[in-house]
Amino acid sequence: MSLDGPMRTPSAAEADAPHHHLSAEMIAPLCDQGTGGPGCFVARDFDLDSVPEGAVLHLSAQGLYRAFLNGQRVGNDLLTPGWTCYDDRIAYQSYEVSSLLRPGRNRLEIWLGDGWYRSRLMWASNPIENTWGDRIAAFAELVAGGRTILRSDASWRSGFTPVTANGIYHGEDHDARIRPADTHGVEVLSFDRARLVPHETEPVREMDPVAPVASWPDGETTVFDFGQNCAAYVRIAVQGPAGAHVRVEFSEVLGPDRAFDNRNFRSARAEQHYTLKGEGVESWAPMFTFFGFRYARVTLTGGARLLSIHQVPVTSVPVAAGGFTCGEPAVNRLVLNTIWSQRSNFIEVPTDCPQRDERLGWTGDAQVFAGTACWLADCERFLTKYLRDVRHDQRPNGAVPHFSPDPTRLHPIAGRGDWAGSTGWGDAIVIIPWQLYLHYGNRAVLAENYPAMRKWLDYLWSISDGPVIRPPAEWGAHGFTFGDWLQPVGDNRKPRPTIADDCAATLYHAIANDLTARIAAILGHDSDAAALRERAAAIRAAFAHEFFAPSGRIAHNDQTSWALAFLHDLVPEAHREAGRACFRKVIEDAGYLIGTGFIGTPALLPALTKLGMTDLAEKVFLNRRVPGWLYQVERGATTIWERWDAIGEDGTIYDPEMNSYNHYAYGAVCQWLFESVAGIAPDPDRPGFDGVLIDPVILPALGHVEMWHDCRHGRIEAAWRIEGPRVHYRVTLPEGCTGRLMPNPARRGWQIGEAAIAIPEGGMPLPSGQHRISFDFDMTN
Known part of the structure; x- marks a missing residue:
């Protein structure tokens, strides 16, 4: 097996069948010089009379590890053991390694990196080092046939690796002239093995390597364009004398005149450095970091x-x-951009960005994107594991962290308050489990998170001791909210209205409460469900009293307020018609430009669609000006931007101090593309795609639409095209998945195949299989 060859990682069940009680020690290299110092290894030579069958190596670490057995890499997982709240649990991986063993002398060598465990986290103004500890260490146990062959203990040795510095933000420096040698011993650390858990999600893996699509000289350097922004590193092949050096810097975008510009990385050095050993062709990629x-x-x-x-x-x-x-290429690129932003930021936890001095598991970003995430990838284990971190970081008063794993919980930042408790962010503890339930049908994720949901709801009520939440303006104060983060205001000489914190917070108070009431009923907590429904009524009544004028206009008359209020049925019936008119005028007055930020954007097009204002939804979605989804695409974006105005029309970079070009939050629009435009939505009464609700929204400017999704039953497909006044719609449902074709009063002449049909008020059941549906479509609607 080659050094970089693949090896399958057994499941937890395989690795521990029959179950083996781990007895190894967590050992730290005595040569370790602390955070940012030279890399270290721990190693042990051992003898075998013969190679045992079914030998399994269990590995974990404080920090990150890369293991070699007889000089060959163990497995092909990256950034192991992964990122968790390490004071709660640390993952371990298990590998079948019989093919790497040999009779006689063997050697297990484990290289260690700082990783998330003790690398600097947070931004330069609030740096935190050694978040979960200041000692990197390794844990290893080799077992076969129910007995332990080798375990990490005080007899192991340590030394320096060629990795001379490493860190999540720092990057990695490697001096190939350094030959690892056993120069020091190890220290057995106090460690609770009960914290060890089998790896809870799929491992981080390499995708296919990408060659440059262009290159050009930049003074004494060369710039390479790989055509795609993503989380990655580079693998180089070099040749030269010993001591020759390669420095690699990274950027997401170019300034005017193709100027290399990575100012938005802020204090993250984010570089690879390689010093040659001078022995022929040398190939290298870093082990303990990644870049955006x-x-x-x-x-x-x-x-x-x-x-x-x-x-x-x-x-x-x-x-x-x-x-x-x-039929619109820019929309297809937008979907692909969303996929790449998800890939880039779904590395152990759902992060905001992969490039700068942040890369944190922001809960607000994750909750607005969770539905889209589950459409585009199998996220059941990934998000279930993330929720365990969120729950561990939840404060005793019920506040949910702004990000998780949360470095500030163990290291509070003086003068900045508690980094927890924002509405829209903390609601991740309710919304993500619900999306997992819809997509995968597992009630266990609801039950696992339900106590934390209740604590969160009690916290929300406590902010202002009532249904209307009045957040403080002071950052970090009890009940502080980010509101509709980065909501655009348009021309600053005459800015458009934006939502106020109290309205945004109270809207999410209602959303979280309603959803938790529904979850309580599903779990059989009937008394809780009744109490929460009663509280929901109080919140709705208070919201209507506080935020609606007698004329029916909502307080701030902005897109976010209207979108969230309509989508979640918080507009009183008496005000619905007036509200529709106000909402339409707000959109038209903005010239169909987006006026929503992080929490409003996912609701905007679904709300317009729900109200039947698909003409507005189409114009807003397809506008090419800033702020707009397709503006990003036409500016050359290959991922989703953090800010609508991240690059100006003249190519200038806006505010590099807070500007990421790989943030998935605004990609949440893809949920609307699947569920509304393609017309396939999970049925909450039949979760896990046991059932789907079928109701396509026809946007003529798209020409035609196709979608597919692999659910637990198999592949779902849907497609529509327009031919004259008729829409032809094809749906394929796998065995085990049935549909319900929903009525639409604006449509006439329904047919399935050649047969005319009438759709009852509650919808028409459709069995598994392929269905060809057609109907008349009013192009003016």
């Missing part, structure tokens, strides 16, 4: 020659579970 980039700038010194360079994308979700295409 499309462009790489390479500087060669000391006679180094670059023979090849490839971008190697990495992710926890490399396999697509869904796709959407239509």
